[in-house]
Amino acid sequence: MCPPPCGPRRPWRCRPSVVASQRITKAEVDRIIDEESIDCSFKFDHEPMLQPYEGCLQNLHRVLHDGATKVKVVGSRSDYYVRGKRTIEMDAPCFPATIIIRTEN
Secondary structure, three states: OOOOOOOOOOOHHHOOOOOOOEOOOHHHHHHHHHHOOOEEEEEEOOOOOOEEOOOOHHHHHHHHOOOOOEEEEOOOOOOOOOOOEEEEEEEEOOOOEEEEEEEEO
């Protein structure tokens, strides 16, 4: 027979809440870019820090609609997650960078 575990168990209320990532369509991201105020930044694969995106929205739409671009709403386990903001991650191989779009919740 195995010995009992050492120490008391933590109650479930002590666990930090995890926000799951979500799927989002490119059409919904299109609407967000056009209609909402966004904070946009990007990070090249070889650079450690995010940089503000200063390009035009038309180029952002072009990168979004490239066939290889993938989009998702990040969860709390992502490095890009910010509490109180909706963070959309665009992984764009045609523009070798990750583009981060943040909006108010």
